[in-house]
Amino acid sequence: MKARKIVDEMDSYVPGRSQDEIAEEFNLKKDEIIKLGSNENPWGPSPKAVEAIKNELGSINRYPESQLKELVHEMALYSGVKDSQVIVGGDGADEIIDVLAKTFIDEGDEFIVPLPSYMYYEYLLQQYGASPVYARWDLDKNELDVDSIFDAITPKTKMIFLCSPNNPTGTLIEKEVLADIAAKNPEILIVIDEAYFEYSEVTNRDLIDEYDNVFIIRTLSKVLGLAGMRVGYGLACEEIIEYMHRIKPVFSLTRLSFVAALSTFRDRDYIAESIRKGIESRQYLYDEVSKIDSLYVFPSKSNFMLINVRDTGFTASELALELMKKGIIVRDCTSFKGLDEYWIRISICTLEDDEKFIEILKEVLN
Structure with missing residues (x-):
């Protein structure tokens, strides 16, 4: 076939x-x-996460939580946002990217990725009929070529992916740059990947209150030590989160992943x-x-x-x-x-x- x-x-x-x-x-x-x-x-991982997993093993014959309210609340506290501005995903942050695509991408749309960057954005969005348009990182200056982002925008552009710190360069994008891109393109979703933000000690979470077209991706696979449990989450305005919940699989987070994530967020x-x-x-x-x-x-x-x-x-x-x-x-x-x-x-x-x-x-x- x-x-x-x-x-x-x-x-x-x-x-x-x-x-x-x-x-x-x-x-x-x-x-x-x-x-x-x-x-x-x-x-x-956190020893508290390991203990929580052990205590939950006897319940894996039961379906996991569907609403994930406790975990959403802990993520919101950790991120300094409202519970209604958080969505949780299984398969790390990759499910969050996939749900973004399912929610907002139509066949024939375009999305922008500056190169080099995390290539899984392209891998996932192409499956839904979208085409990548490449901007660039200036490797000589070790920074985002901002003009290349604006030059890549067309009437078909639906999303712009900006990883900060960027993988693989380790580069941060200045918040003023991200805000400028969002402000000048209100119809385009600006996806800021903060998978590594804890190591930079810099976050752009306040932009989701200023701009309805900003979405922040995060993961528990890095600092939080749960790469094997596959937990990610996203931060955005309430309207975006509500749309995504219509598409998101109900039981994508396992019982063990749920308790491990919950315990880790509580282990500051x-x-x-x-x-x-x-x-x-x-x-x-x-x-x-x-x-x-x-x-x-x-x-x-x-x-x-x-x-x-x-x-x-x-x-x-x-x-x-x-x-x-x-x-x-x-x-x-x-x-x-x-x-x-x-x-x-x-x-x-x-x-x-x-x-x-x-x-x-x-x-x-x-």
């Missing part, structure tokens, strides 16, 4: 490689592999410590990689950083392979549109593993 035309023409999304894959391929011990490729929290000490350790690790990695003459590393406001490797004699895929052989997983960014074959991305790890990575990186480069 032949698939839909758009599915037949699409390329699969390329995620970072797992420890299991690397262990099997290179005959390594899984627990000795250092994973710097997927932007996760390396210190594990854990969140604060995750942020502190993440920023400490980021600074250590930036300082140490900056000392290696053949590498150029971008300063970052996230839990990862982008590195130009073209002066090493390796392509990104070649360097990633040599590191994998020694039990180090980094992200080969060759699949990111807007980047050539000379960029890798590394994410934070424990300081002990950071030190091992730097030692092995120097060994490979020499």
Whole structure:
């Protein structure tokens, strides 16, 4: 049976490689592999979340909550917004993007993504018949080329995706820039991806009260340590949230994900410590990689950083392979549109593993 035309023409999304894959391929011990490729929290989940999951195991024969009122309230408190301005999604923030598309995208619409950025926006929206139009990040200045956003807008533009901090560059977009784009384009939905906002200690949440066309995406997969539980959420004006609830699957959040998320939001000490350790690790990695003459590393406001490797004699895929052989997983960014074959991305790890990575990186480069 032949698939839909758009599915037949699409390329699969390329995620970072797992420890299991690397262990099997290179005959390594899984627990000795250092994973710097997927932007996760390396210190594990909140102990309170783990305990809540254990206590809920006996109830997994029952359907999960549908309204998620307790969790919505905790997310609203954490974000400084009203409960009615929050929507919760399973499958991390990816379901939120999918529901946005189902709610607002018609076939033939266009959406803008500055390159390089998180490519899952494109992967999801194309499934609904929308076409990407590319703006750009200025890699020389390490900032969004704002004029390229305005130049890309057409009468068909329905959404503009702006990741801040941006993945993979780690760059923040100034709030004044985001507000200007929203103010000048009231009929276009400005989607601000704040997956990594805790590491930057900057948020744009107040824009949802000023502009009815601003939507903020967030996730529990980074600072909050629940990548494996797949929980995301969105913040917007009440009208947008209400429309999305008409489309959103009723039971997309499992019982275990619900209690894990609830317990994590209530564990503010854990969140604060995750942020502190993440920023400490980021600074250590930036300082140490900056000392290696053949590498150029971008300063970052996230839990990862982008590195130009073209002066090493390796392509990104070649360097990633040599590191994998020694039990180090980094992200080969060759699949990111807007980047050539000379960029890798590394994410934070424990300081002990950071030190091992730097030692092995120097060994490979020499």
